[in-house]
Amino acid sequence: MVFSSPVFLFLFLPLCFICYAITNASKNVKANNICLLVFSIVFYAYGSLSFLPILLASIVVNYFLSKCTDKAEDKKTRKALLIISLIINIGLLFIYKYLNLFTGFFFGSEHATNIILPIGISFYTFQVLSYLVDVYRKDVKSCDNIFDFALFTMLFPQLIAGPIVRYSTIEKELKSRTTSIDSFSEGIKRFMVGFAKKIVFANALGRICDLAFNELGYYKMGTLLSIFVIICYSMQIYLDFWAYSDMAIGIGKIFGFTFLENFNNPFLSTSISEFWTRWHISLSSFFKDYVYIPLGGNKKGLLRTCINLTIVFALSGFWHGANFNFLFWGLYNALFLVIERIIKVKTKFRVPPTIGIIYVFIVWNIGMILFRLDSLNQVALYLNGLFSSPLYNYSTRELLNIIFTPTFAICFFVSVLYLTPLFDKIKYRLNHTKYGYIIVDTVIAFMFIYAVIEMLTSGFNPFLYFRF
Amino acid sequence: MKKRKLVENILFIVGFVLVVLYPYIASLFGIQNDLVGAEEKVELSFEKLDDYIVQNFPGRAFLIKTKNQLLYSLFDVSPNATITKIGDTLFSTEALNYYHHGCHEVSEDDVNELVTKFRWFNEICKAKNKKMAILLTPTKPRYYSGTLSFADDIMLAYKDKEHILPYDIIKKHLQKSGLKYFDFIEQIDNNKNKYIEGKVPLFYKSGHHWSTYKSNLLGLDLNKYMRKELDLTIPHISIKASPSEIPIPPDADLFEVLNIYDKPNEKFYQSVINYDSVDFENLNYVISGGSFLGGLLLPYSTISITGDTYHIENKNLHCHKYVDNFAFESYDELNEKHDLLNFIKKADVFIFEINEINVYNATFGFLDYMLDHLEEI
Numbered sequence: 001m002v003f004s005s006p007v008f009l010f011l012f013l014p015l016c017f018i019c020y021a022i023t024n025a026s027k028n029v030k031a032n033n034i035c036l037l038v039f040s041i042v043f044y045a046y047g048s049l050s051f052l053p054i055l056l057a058s059i060v061v062n063y064f065l066s067k068c069t070d071k072a073e074d075k076k077t078r079k080a081l082l083i084i085s086l087i088i089n090i091g092l093l094f095i096y097k098y099l100n101l102f103t104g105f106f107f108g109s110e111h112a113t114n115i116i117l118p119i120g121i122s123f124y125t126f127q128v129l130s131y132l133v134d135v136y137r138k139d140v141k142s143c144d145n146i147f148d149f150a151l152f153t154m155l156f157p158q159l160i161a162g163p164i165v166r167y168s169t170i171e172k173e174l175k176s177r178t179t180s181i182d183s184f185s186e187g188i189k190r191f192m193v194g195f196a197k198k199i200v201f202a203n204a205l206g207r208i209c210d211l212a213f214n215e216l217g218y219y220k221m222g223t224l225l226s227i228f229v230i231i232c233y234s235m236q237i238y239l240d241f242w243a244y245s246d247m248a249i250g251i252g253k254i255f256g257f258t259f260l261e262n263f264n265n266p267f268l269s270t271s272i273s274e275f276w277t278r279w280h281i282s283l284s285s286f287f288k289d290y291v292y293i294p295l296g297g298n299k300k301g302l303l304r305t306c307i308n309l310t311i312v313f314a315l316s317g318f319w320h321g322a323n324f325n326f327l328f329w330g331l332y333n334a335l336f337l338v339i340e341r342i343i344k345v346k347t348k349f350r351v352p353p354t355i356g357i358i359y360v361f362i363v364w365n366i367g368m369i370l371f372r373l374d375s376l377n378q379v380a381l382y383l384n385g386l387f388s389s390p391l392y393n394y395s396t397r398e399l400l401n402i403i404f405t406p407t408f409a410i411c412f413f414v415s416v417l418y419l420t421p422l423f424d425k426i427k428y429r430l431n432h433t434k435y436g437y438i439i440v441d442t443v444i445a446f447m448f449i450y451a452v453i454e455m456l457t458s459g460f461n462p463f464l465y466f467r468f
Numbered sequence: 469m470k471k472r473k474l475v476e477n478i479l480f481i482v483g484f485v486l487v488v489l490y491p492y493i494a495s496l497f498g499i500q501n502d503l504v505g506a507e508e509k510v511e512l513s514f515e516k517l518d519d520y521i522v523q524n525f526p527g528r529a530f531l532i533k534t535k536n537q538l539l540y541s542l543f544d545v546s547p548n549a550t551i552t553k554i555g556d557t558l559f560s561t562e563a564l565n566y567y568h569h570g571c572h573e574v575s576e577d578d579v580n581e582l583v584t585k586f587r588w589f590n591e592i593c594k595a596k597n598k599k600m601a602i603l604l605t606p607t608k609p610r611y612y613s614g615t616l617s618f619a620d621d622i623m624l625a626y627k628d629k630e631h632i633l634p635y636d637i638i639k640k641h642l643q644k645s646g647l648k649y650f651d652f653i654e655q656i657d658n659n660k661n662k663y664i665e666g667k668v669p670l671f672y673k674s675g676h677h678w679s680t681y682k683s684n685l686l687g688l689d690l691n692k693y694m695r696k697e698l699d700l701t702i703p704h705i706s707i708k709a710s711p712s713e714i715p716i717p718p719d720a721d722l723f724e725v726l727n728i729y730d731k732p733n734e735k736f737y738q739s740v741i742n743y744d745s746v747d748f749e750n751l752n753y754v755i756s757g758g759s760f761l762g763g764l765l766l767p768y769s770t771i772s773i774t775g776d777t778y779h780i781e782n783k784n785l786h787c788h789k790y791v792d793n794f795a796f797e798s799y800d801e802l803n804e805k806h807d808l809l810n811f812i813k814k815a816d817v818f819i820f821e822i823n824e825i826n827v828y829n830a831t832f833g834f835l836d837y838m839l840d841h842l843e844e845i
Contacts, residue, residue: 005518006525014488185477188484397565400619401552406543437476445483452487456525457532 001046002160003191003247004198004455012043020255029176033151036255043156044120051118054092055154061088062128063149066135070142082136086129093125101322120160122319124153126286131167133290140168148174157251161244163262163282170257177256187253189444194246196447197239199454201418204411205236208402213372215395219381222390225399226382234368235415238266241280242418267419270356272336272363283319287312302345309341310334320371325379329370336363494527503529505548505725537728551722554617556733557673558722559609566825567609567633568620574634574828576641582827583641585835586820590647592842593818599698600818602642602649603690604635605760606656606678607825608671611664634827650693652686653824667737668709674723674732680716681709683763684739690764700751700817703743712738718759752814755779756834757821778811782832787811799837812838812845 001008016039023031045052062085069081096118104112131152134140143149152174158165212218212229221229245262252259262281269275276284292312298305310331317330343349351359373379390396402408417423430436486493493499510519522528536547546553552561586602593600609615635653642649656663656670663670668681677683684707694700715723715736723732755761758781779786785794785802796802803809822830838845 006521007518010488010491010521181474181477181481185480188480192484397568397619398561401561401617404618405545407539407545441476441480445480448484449487452490453531453535456522456528457535459519459522 001043003244003251004195006456007046009452009455012039024179030147032255033148033174036155037147037151040151040154040156040159044154044159048119054118055124056150058089058092058124058128059150059153060146062132062153063143063146066132066142066149069132069135078136082132085132089125089129089132093121096121098318098322101324117322123162123164124159126164126283126319128153130164130286130290134167140171143167143174155252155257157248157257158259161241161248162280163245163248163259164286165259165282169260173257179254179256183253183256187250189441190250190253191247192250192444192448194243194250196444196451197246197418198243199451200447201411201415202236202239202243203454203458204408205232205239205415208399208408209233209236209372211395211399211402216399217395218373218378219385220388220390221385221396222388223386225390225396226386228403230365230368230372232412233372234365235419237368237371238263239415239418265421267361268357268421269360270351270353271340272333272360273340275360275364276333276337283316287316291315302342305341306338309337313337323374325370325373325375328376329367332367332370491526494530499527499530503532503727505727533727533729536726537730540726540728540730546726547728548726551725552617554615557612557615558675558726559612560676560722563607563676563825564609564617567607567613568616574637576637579634579637579641579827582830583638583645583647585839586647587645588839589818589835598816598818599700601694601698601820602647603757603761603764603819603821604639604649604651604653605758605821605823606653607823608676610653610824611670633824635824638822638827648697650690655686655689667735672715672719672732672734672736674715674720674734675718676722677718677759678763679719679737680763681707681737681739683760684741687764698817706742708740708742709737710740712736718762751816752811753777753779753817753819754812754815755819755821756831757781757819758823758826760823761819761821776811778808778815780832780834799834809841809844
């Protein structure tokens with residue numbers, strides 16, 4: 001189930017609110033947790049019912065492994081248990097996410113396995129891994145209730161697309177939390193903003209990208225369209241993912257959970273290394289804390305730092321998708337991080353902020369070509385298309401007609417503004433004036449209502465009854 | 469301050485709850501509107517539950533009309549992706565694509581094969597003393613070729629100067645084949661003052677099909693052609709234009725599919741038909757063609773000049789003098805349920821309409837079906 005669907009908004013969410021309000025009246029957090037757990041199971045089962053046993057089995061196994069690790073006094077036993085946990089979790093991820101790719105690579109596509117990827121496995125596996133390592137390191141105590149642990153793993157706002165929540169972040173809230181009108185209202189507002197961002201802006205950009213990449217022929221677009229489309233794709237990815245995080249954080253807040261922010265104006269970064277501290281923060285910090293630092297981080301000399309960065313970003317790239325293009329995308333990012341690191345250590349050269357922002361924007365967008373296309377061959381064709389004249393046909397006409405509509409122009413313009421902190425600044429200022437909050441609330445309400453209408457009506461493009 | 473915040477929060481929560489409860493409120497108060505146009509029906513299944521819910525969402529029609537009207541009024545654009553608005557004129561996007569950029573490209577070989585099949589079928593008709601007519605019909609953008617969207621302006625700079633439309637290809641092959649055909653595009657071009665000029669437009673700005681009156685007039689030319697070239701005895705008819713308060717279907721069909729609250733801003737006309745003679749042969753017709761035939765045949769179908777008709781339009785059969793309409797999936801099904809082959813056997817006249825957009829899909833496979841069942845017809 002996705003947040004931007006009518007089933008979620010008009011059926012699942014109201015039912016969940018009603019049930020939660022009933023359990024919340026008992027002032028018993030366990031009842032609240034059970035209620036959320038049941039709804040999280042329904043949330044996951046809807047559309048992924050066949051994968052539910054895998055998730056539930058993973059929860060049970062990881063719960064007992066973490067208990068054993070926590071209880072073990074001997075360091076060797078703890079380490080052995082951690083290794084078993086890592087093998088089980090990474091093994092599951094490997095089988096479900098990467099086995100098709102590797103069997104195809106080594107034995108040919110006709111002998112490749114055809115395993116379907118369980119939704120959300122990349123997120124919940126990393127979430128559980130962070131917990132198991134934290135228990136091993138004694139940073140957190142193991143969860144003493146399997147239902148709480150199940151809720152930590154499955155909590156529906158962040159189950160299928162993050163943010164990757166650490167156990168330490170919500171440990172206290174699993175045991176005791178309060179919901180107030182304030183937090184409820186703030187949560188709803190955050191959800192509404194995310195919903196509008198996704199439906200109105202990300203989807204409008206996505207329509208252009210789908211048309212260009214799926215129908216037009218991405219390698220025949222000519223210079224201007226190729227550049228425009230990849231910028232649209234880059235903004236779509238940002239708004240889509242940011243919107244999902246907004247909705248997850250908002251829903252979490254409604255139920256009294258505080259998830260950490262996942263994005264912090266990444267396009268204001270002046271270097272790629274800074275960019276990765278502002279983009280998908282929960283993933284970046286996971287790799288930093290559980291891969292980069294254990295490898296030695298930047299404490300073992302420049303060469304080792306560069307190797308560590310390359311390993312981390314190769315893994316990060318591969319985490320994004322089971323395709324060698326994602327690996328290359330990770331390595332592409334690592335390349336710039338390594339160059340920036342060398343320049344930083346070896347020279348006193350510092351890039352002016354404006355130039356830095358432009359540099360990041362260009363590097364990121366070029367990287368998006370690797371991210372979007374399926375093979376290096378396609379990437380080469382796309383780059384070739386950048387320097388060729390466009391093929392104007394039926395699809396190009398459709399694409400240009402959409403681009404030049406006032407509605408798309410507005411969506412594009414607002415999306416560009418979303419790359420800056422402008423809206424946050426305006427909101428902050430208005431909220432600190434006497435009646436400014438009314439404007440903020442009205443805009444949020446209007447955007448949400450429009451997004452709901454758009455969700456329900458955008459597919460309605462009837463054709464004529466070509467009848468006698 | 470605290471009180472203000474509380475009021476703000478409560479208002480916001482109430483607003484959110486109202487939005488979430490909209491489908492239940494819409495059901496309760498019966499908020500509904502009629503929508504025009506064909507939408508692919510989604511069957512109820514677990515995989516397509518979201519799509520099904522969207523399509524059957526209570527109060528959805530009201531939301532659609534309101535949103536469409538807003539977009540139309542605020543931005544002066546078509547809210548429907550299958551319709552393009554350029555200036556004050558609406559076009560079917562498919563027709564525009566065909567005319568400016570030749571979608572559904574048709575090769576010389578494809579057309580040659582089609583015309584060869586027509587020749588075979590014509591030989592069979594001759595042998596069985598039946599008549600066959602092929603009609604070529606136009607599409608709207610041809611007569612608004614100066615009206616281009618901004619995208620077209622850009623694209624024309626790159627368009628292949630020698631780009632040939634499927635119409636040009638089929639016409640060339642028909643001429644070469646010696647088959648008799650009636651070209652309405654040529655007919656209109658040769659009689660511009662009659663068909664293009666005058667108070668009644670050939671195509672209304674708000675419609676996809678040619679206007680009722682002008683297509684009825686063109687039907688008279690078809691009448692002459694059938695009498696002269698096919699040696700058929702059919703009645704003499706005269707037609708006059710008379711103002712109409714409302715558009716006569718399909719004069720404003722595109723505008724209606726926009727699904728907005730506005731009314732089309734054009735002066736519409738209807739046809740007043742007089743039958744000068746009622747002596748005609750009681751012939752059985754098999755007709756294959758699209759909706760452009762409607763206007764041409766209207767004057768005849770209203771007085772039932774035919775013995776009977778089987779008019780096949782894509783996946784629809786109009787039969788028994790246009791009284792019955794049936795949707796079908798295959799010609800075999802049609803034969804099983806409505807005795808198609810038997811009717812073909814007793815038919816006297818075969819009319820095939822090919823709209824220039826549909827050269828790639830001419831006769832919707834019907835000609836192939838008949839050629840595959842020659843022994844039975």
